[in-house]
Amino acid sequence: MSAEPLRYEKLAGELAGLIAGGVLNQGERLPSVRRLAQERRLSVSTVVQAMRQLEERGLVEARPQSGYFVRPAQMQRSEPQARSTPDSPMPVDISERLVHVLEAGARPGVAPLSAALPANELLPIAALHRLYAGVARRHPHLLESGSHVHMDQPALVRQLVRRSLAWGGPLPAEEFIIVNSCTEALNLCLRAVTRPGDTVAVESPAYYLMLQLLETLGLKALEIPCDPRTGMSVEALELATRNGGVAACLLVANGSNPLGSLMPDDKKRRLATLTAARGIPVIEDDIYGDLHLGNDRPWPVKAFDKTGNVMLCSSFSKCLSPSLRIGFVAAGRHRRAVALQKTITSGGTNPLTQMVLAEYLESGAVDRHLRQLRRCYRLQVEAMQAAVSRYFPAATRIAQPQAGYVLWIELPEHIDTTQLHAKALRERLSYVPGELFSPSGMYRNCLRLNCGNPHTPEIDDAIRRLGLIFGGGEAVAEAGRG
Amino acid sequence: MSAEPLRYEKLAGELAGLIAGGVLNQGERLPSVRRLAQERRLSVSTVVQAMRQLEERGLVEARPQSGYFVRPAQMQRSEPQARSTPDSPMPVDISERLVHVLEAGARPGVAPLSAALPANELLPIAALHRLYAGVARRHPHLLESGSHVHMDQPALVRQLVRRSLAWGGPLPAEEFIIVNSCTEALNLCLRAVTRPGDTVAVESPAYYLMLQLLETLGLKALEIPCDPRTGMSVEALELATRNGGVAACLLVANGSNPLGSLMPDDKKRRLATLTAARGIPVIEDDIYGDLHLGNDRPWPVKAFDKTGNVMLCSSFSKCLSPSLRIGFVAAGRHRRAVALQKTITSGGTNPLTQMVLAEYLESGAVDRHLRQLRRCYRLQVEAMQAAVSRYFPAATRIAQPQAGYVLWIELPEHIDTTQLHAKALRERLSYVPGELFSPSGMYRNCLRLNCGNPHTPEIDDAIRRLGLIFGGGEAVAEAGRG
Structure with missing residues (x-):
């Protein structure tokens, strides 16, 4: 493989730069595929490929019959970053704690935010x-x-x-x-x-x-x-x-x-x-x-x-x-x-x-079913991202999943999701604390949310209340009112 | 628990002694339960319990409306004996060989004598x-x-x-x-x-x-x-x-x-x-x-x-x-x-x-099904015992299973069932060689047969041909004729 970027990658990179630099604003319509092809002397399929890559990176979204648009800023919240890991292998010891988390999360009446299970409907x-x-x-x-x-x-x-x-x-x-x-x-x-x-x-x-x-x-x-x-x-x-x-x-x-x-x-x-x-x-x-x-x-x-x-x-x-x-x-x-x-x-x-x-x-x-399901999961993930963006502390980083229906959240450094889990459970809220995703106990300020269910008002409210627990912005205002 | 034998155990022991000593001959009818109860001043249920124990030990059999009979001699062939085992624990290494045995035994056309599987019917x-x-x-x-x-x-x-x-x-x-x-x-x-x-x-x-x-x-x-x-x-x-x-x-x-x-x-x-x-x-x-x-x-x-x-x-x-x-x-x-x-x-x-x-x-x-199934398995095991008794070498010892439908056979010391397995397979016969039942490789002169299928002429013939391979009596005569 050559290290040279392919044409579509080059185009995608340029457009991403324009978005990052604010030249293209959130919600703004991008030039049409036909126009970009003409202007850049590229084939239509190359431009489409570039657009797909931008879509996969969460920077633009396609709207039927209208073209591609820069995604709203709340979708562009900072993402978690790669962290360096311990150099040595280590034994694992998470099972006991994990079982407790999953059992508690499966109790009737608890918001279904822990295990990665889809909704029946x-x-x-x-x-x-x-x-x-x-x-x-x-x-x-x-x-x-x-x-x-x-x-x-x-x-x-x-x-x-x-x-x-x-x-x-x-x-x-x-x-x-x-x-x-x-x-x-x-x-x-x-x-x-x-x-x-x-x-x-x-x-x-x-x-x-x-x-x-x-x-x-x-x-x-x-x-x-x-x-x-x-x-x-x-x-x-x-x-x-x-x-x-x-x-x-x-x-x-x-x-x-x-x-x-x-x-x-x-x-x-x-x-x-x-x-x-x-x-x-x-x-x-x-x-x-x-x-x-x-x-x-x-x-x-x-x-x-x-x-x-x-x-x-x-x-x-x-x-x-x-x-x-x-x-x-x-x-x-x-x-x-x-x-x-x-x-x-x-x-x-x-x-x-x-x-x-x-x-x-x-x-x-x-195949019909899978197409429909992917659409649902995508909407559910986006709704969850928006809710987290709304209710969690301002410095929260939100992952931009490319597949599946779980959402990884990184809270400000000082917030310990393992410690706060018991408090969440008492309020019939659940999630999987970040440290359970690492044998060395990294990610104590992270958590995973299940987006397998349609984003109902109940789930939105559960996220709002989780935000309260983590000291989120709106949450503080809420607490002030309450 | 007292070490003293219970009444029924005492009676069963006495009757077993009479059978072993030839006082009661094979095929002979035992005194009726009523008579034994009267003579020994025991309750009917105690006598019945003794008979059941003798039945379980394979010494007598109940015939409907006729009472208990001493089982035929061929059923009383010597049984395998307990062997002493290595003092130390050891790692196990049988899987590769076993997979070969079971896969080969499951090939179409091979007599179903290896895996412990029941017949569909x-x-x-x-x-x-x-x-x-x-x-x-x-x-x-x-x-x-x-x-x-x-x-x-x-x-x-x-x-x-x-x-x-x-x-x-x-x-x-x-x-x-x-x-x-x-x-x-x-x-x-x-x-x-x-x-x-x-x-x-x-x-x-x-x-x-x-x-x-x-x-x-x-x-x-x-x-x-x-x-x-x-x-x-x-x-x-x-x-x-x-x-x-x-x-x-x-x-x-x-x-x-x-x-x-x-x-x-x-x-x-x-x-x-x-x-x-x-x-x-x-x-x-x-x-x-x-x-x-x-x-x-x-x-x-x-x-x-x-x-x-x-x-x-x-x-x-x-x-x-x-x-x-x-x-x-x-x-x-x-x-x-x-x-x-x-x-x-x-x-x-x-x-x-x-x-x-x-x-x-x-x-x-x-429960109806299980009663019927137990009767079938019992008959199948007995038929297999009789066939092995007929076709295998004279010194062969045959287990007297009390449950299940597999039969354990001990051949004369010099016969190596692992070595002979390949020969059996070539003749579309199968069994599980004895050494696979021991991590230390004991039981090389033993084998296990599946009795999960009705004892058809085909299966009887398979046992006859297995007997040939192991140098059985009738087998030798057969070989002489062939």
Whole structure:
């Protein structure tokens, strides 16, 4: 790859500069695509690509039939910045505290802001129930006895292979293993390529469940700094692995949790090349890949892997139903080792549910549903950003997620979200404190909010009251009035 | 407990002596229950209890409307004997070989003698499919989004509590955690109470999957000798744990796999007391408890546990369908730790399938089905014993399983079942070689056969041909003719 920026990147950079410099004001309409193409002697598709990049960076927004507009300033609140991380791997010890946070957050009457769960009304629950009834009648042999070796349904694997065309595939059918959830997939992959005591490179901040997995498997975590927009620093990973000693790399390239970052293709390619060259297996969680907030389905790191080094894990819990309990791994050259772990971890996976999922994916309804869902999540994330911007302290930094539906917030330095969590709970408010995303306890002034629900007045009020707890501007005024 | 034998035990002992001494001959009818009661001045129920014990020991059999008869000699072939085991715990390394054995055994056209899978025609497949269709229609909210914390279905837990009345219960509803399989249950329990490097006491011979679990979790196995009829030696366990250093005890008290042994209640009580006193958590696999081959549902060790020390694991894979993928743990005082492992291992368990199982268990059909199934398994095991007796070398010892449907065979010392396995496979025959049931490679002259299928002429012929490979009597004659 040349280091020279591509034409569209150059144009995007120029326009971003105009926005940053105030030459283009918030809410202002940008010159039309046609005009820019003419003026700059670029093709229309290059200009469109530049606009998409600006959209993905949250700087402009498309309005139907009207063109592109500079996004309002409240959307442009400062974003969190990459932080430097400890040099040494360390054991993880967050599970006890995390369980408390998630259990408390799931109590009836508590605002649903902690676990990353979608609202029911966004999911195709009725269609799935109908399919269960139909599949149970139309395939009367699915529950027959059989070796777990033969339990994976070819019909489901076919659909996954078909869908993998959008991920830079097709991936070979032989690579797939059907499992009970994305969590189980991550688990199996980790067990397949590590031994207790090993070190695993993770994002900083990292998805807490990944940290819990390391904790329970007796693995150490090495935090790699992340850019809030573009994810894990490949340079930092390169430096951290130059002397060996890292058994695997565990990451979410598309819609990291909690940052919502999205690795650009070039970075993915470099990461795939580096890890392959150094023999470090990559375990990639792509559960938010279908829930990107930009225009195109981003490819996973797996798409840039030429050596079978990347294990791609995902499920349909975030977009169809968290209750289905079907996930998968495309395990590359680790297939045999992962399949063995599956056998001794839980045996096979329910074939009837597999067939329900296969038929739903085949129906075509899934793509309509995903388009609609992405629109909802995008609106919900934006509404949450606006609410946080309104109610939280002025110096608050707000992430600009590129995929998924969680929002990472950085409060002023002196605010301790772990300490304030109990107070929030007493007021039936919840969130996940930032320190639970780091084995070294970084991010104590950060928190993660779930945006899986429509932004109702109740949720807006919950954010207002959270703002009060964190000493937010409007909050202070509110308190004064009250 | 008094060491004095109870009345029925005394009577059973006397009658067993008469059989062993040839006073009562094979096939001969025993004195009627009424007559024995009169003559010995015992209550009818005491005599019946003695007869049941003799039945469970395989010495007599009940024939409807005719009374009790001494079982034919071929059923009385010598049984395998308890062997002494290594003093030290050791790491496990069987997975690679085992996967090969099970994969090869599952190939189309290979006689189904390796994995412990039941025949389809024995299972209520159609009823389960009907329930899926009905449940999907009648409970339209099951697949809705929700925290895994709330995914366990109270209706299923209620049925499990009800069923636990037959296990010395009722167990409290709060103890139950619904999981994807008994395998997953064992996994979670092990992870909840051990750390990599720890030592776990196991039966010798032990179920290979348990050994694989230890292997993958970096745990060491300490083999405890087992009596082929009554299971793990509590004395040996007492000795082996007198200096501490054992993190858990993993066993199948009802229908151990491969021996089919069944621990008497008194032994279970002593084991529960010993492990509680020494603070050694017990992980009990009770998957064959409902598939006992005697008259009464045996209680698990859990029934004798007063301290919450025993984690009872099971599923319905062996009696309803291996494809359901629902198991459970009643985790005692380890509940919280096991629930945490469940969350980070695979999240919740599909609620629709849970409801299908709950409705099946509620219907009452399950008890009729289990009675019928036990009869089938008993006949199949007996037929397999007879076939092995007929075709295998004269000095072969055959286990007398008390529960489950696998059969453990001990061949003459010089026969190496691992070495001969490749030869068997070439002839489309399969079994599990004995050494895979021991981390120290004991039992190289043993093998396990699956009796989950009706004893068809094809299966009988497969056993005949296996006999040939092992140099059996009829086999030699056959070879001479061929």
